[in-house]
Amino acid sequence: MLxxxxxxxxxxxxxxxxxxxxxxxxxxxxxxxxxxxxxxxDVVALPETEAQVAAILQLCHAEKIAVVxxxxxTGLAAGALPIDGAVLLVLAKLNRITRxxxxxxxxxxxxxxxxxxxxxxxxxxxxxxxxxxxxxxACSIGGNVAENSGGVHCLKYGLTVHNIxxxxxxxxxxxxxxxxxxxxxxxxYDLLALLTGSEGMLAVITEVTVKLLPRPERAQVxxxxxxxxxxxxxxxxxxxxxxxxxxxxEMMDRLAIRxxxxxxxxxxxxxxxxxxxxxxxxxxxxxxxxxxxVREVLAASGATEIRTAxxxxxxxxxxxxxxxxxxxxxxxxPDYYCMDGTIPRAQLPHVLQRIREMSxxxxxxxxxxxxxxxxxxxPLILFxxxxxxxxHQAETFGGKILELCVEVGGAITGEHGVGLEKIKQMCAxxxxxxxxxxxxxxxxxxxxxxxxxxKAVPELHRCAEWGAMHISGGQLPHPELPRF
Numbered sequence: 001m002l003x004x005x006x007x008x009x010x011x012x013x014x015x016x017x018x019x020x021x022x023x024x025x026x027x028x029x030x031x032x033x034x035x036x037x038x039x040x041x042d043v044v045a046l047p048e049t050e051a052q053v054a055a056i057l058q059l060c061h062a063e064k065i066a067v068v069x070x071x072x073x074t075g076l077a078a079g080a081l082p083i084d085g086a087v088l089l090v091l092a093k094l095n096r097i098t099r100x101x102x103x104x105x106x107x108x109x110x111x112x113x114x115x116x117x118x119x120x121x122x123x124x125x126x127x128x129x130x131x132x133x134x135x136x137x138a139c140s141i142g143g144n145v146a147e148n149s150g151g152v153h154c155l156k157y158g159l160t161v162h163n164i165x166x167x168x169x170x171x172x173x174x175x176x177x178x179x180x181x182x183x184x185x186x187x188x189y190d191l192l193a194l195l196t197g198s199e200g201m202l203a204v205i206t207e208v209t210v211k212l213l214p215r216p217e218r219a220q221v222x223x224x225x226x227x228x229x230x231x232x233x234x235x236x237x238x239x240x241x242x243x244x245x246x247x248x249x250e251m252m253d254r255l256a257i258r259x260x261x262x263x264x265x266x267x268x269x270x271x272x273x274x275x276x277x278x279x280x281x282x283x284x285x286x287x288x289x290x291x292x293x294v295r296e297v298l299a300a301s302g303a304t305e306i307r308t309a310x311x312x313x314x315x316x317x318x319x320x321x322x323x324x325x326x327x328x329x330x331x332x333x334p335d336y337y338c339m340d341g342t343i344p345r346a347q348l349p350h351v352l353q354r355i356r357e358m359s360x361x362x363x364x365x366x367x368x369x370x371x372x373x374x375x376x377x378x379p380l381i382l383f384x385x386x387x388x389x390x391x392h393q394a395e396t397f398g399g400k401i402l403e404l405c406v407e408v409g410g411a412i413t414g415e416h417g418v419g420l421e422k423i424k425q426m427c428a429x430x431x432x433x434x435x436x437x438x439x440x441x442x443x444x445x446x447x448x449x450x451x452x453x454x455k456a457v458p459e460l461h462r463c464a465e466w467g468a469m470h471i472s473g474g475q476l477p478h479p480e481l482p483r484f
Contacts, residue, residue, distance in 0.1 A: 041082035058174035071143030077419030111142025148197030155373035232274035233348030235301035249373030266321030343410035376414030
């Protein structure tokens with residue numbers, strides 16, 4: 001609980017409308033998109049200027065009060081979950097696009113700017129911002145940087161880290177950090193990559209300079225249906241092996257296909273086990289050649305039906321189904337648990353088969369919809385939180401999927417981050433020396449552990465406990481987090 005004296009100091013830094021402390025105002029901030037974890041914050045600060053951000057951090061540093069930074073709240077790993085005795089620093093009001101330079105092909109924006117708003121503003125110059133998470137209509141660029149978000153077009157154009165040039169951020173002590181530059185390279189350590197994906201544990205971002213790309217001359221989607229999920233998974237690797245790098249290469253299984261079709265009416269075939277969407281973009285001649293190659297590969301890989309979008313309207317409709325898959329699956333079950341792990345493409349058939357087998361073992365259905373081209377899985381585990389034990393069962397199942405990703409040479413996250421959700425699986429991903437270096441980096445930026453404490457990187461003793469319990473088949477003892 002924050003003291004009245006501290007709250008009095010905080011009130012002097014912000015207008016009254018920018019500091020929330022009544023319970024009815026705080027409850028909307030109790031969770032991010034992963035609503036299985038909830039905790040009402042003690043206070044919410046909504047700064048409107050960079051100077052206010054610095055002042056809040058300076059006060060919290062002096063009083064040794066923890067700070068949890070939050071963007072639009074669309075995260076899916078409980079990374080922005082409020083903690084007791086901390087300030088929830090919401091950056092949504094820093095939402096201005098301060099500059100677009102069409103010649104340099106850059107945009108400078110505040111962290112609260114929505115992902116899609118960047119492309120909308122750049123469209124007048126024939127430019128756009130490439131990373132496009134499914135939540136791009138709502139998610140903020142500051143959160144994208146914090147989680148190193150991707151999207152359906154990250155296969156060709158990269159993740160957030162590949163599409164930003166410069167950051168302005170403040171340390172917990174309120175010191176301004178300017179990381180990166182608008183040049184192709186900058187001197188010193190690559191702190192830009194270090195801060196990208198750091199989940200608010202090292203600094204608070206207040207400005208981002210992103211790269212913009214010219215709109216391609218042509219973009220066209222090929223849709224392919226398969227009677228077997230493993231065949232669709234193998235086709236993904238076959239397309240890449242044929243020398244084609246699609247702008248996007250997405251996969252959905254039967255459950256996800258039906259949900260998306262009922263919701264969006266995208267024109268998907270319903271008599272298949274898996275669907276691939278492969279988008280090719282570039283100059284007209286290149287697209288024509290690659291579309292021909294992709295269709296041949298898909299046919300040779302066992303596709304039962306192949307369609308090529310015949311208009312821009314149909315292309316967008318195909319993508320609308322994929323983009324709406326997450327909310328569409330929400331119509332199938334009272335709750336679902338969205339996982340995020342990454343595997344080598346060659347392991348797709350094996351991993352999808354194991355997920356199907358584990359689904360039967362745990363008695364919980366799974367809808368698979370994911371970025372197949374870069375092996376970024378998003379299994380959606382369906383459950384009902386009102387049924388005693390089902391949430392725990394879904395979490396255990398999800399943890400096993402992440403451990404499977406590590407076993408086959410992958411990682412426990414592709415774009416959602418670790419947050420609280422995957423902190424146990426960090427112990428499977430990394431050994432003690434690696435985790436110790438993570439703690440060293442944290443200490444270099446935040447020696448008092450005030451920025452988003454308890455997230456992303458587990459304490460070493462916790463991994464030792466997890467390892468012992470994991471080997472013996474027990475459960476890791478830890479304080480229960482707030483739940484439904």
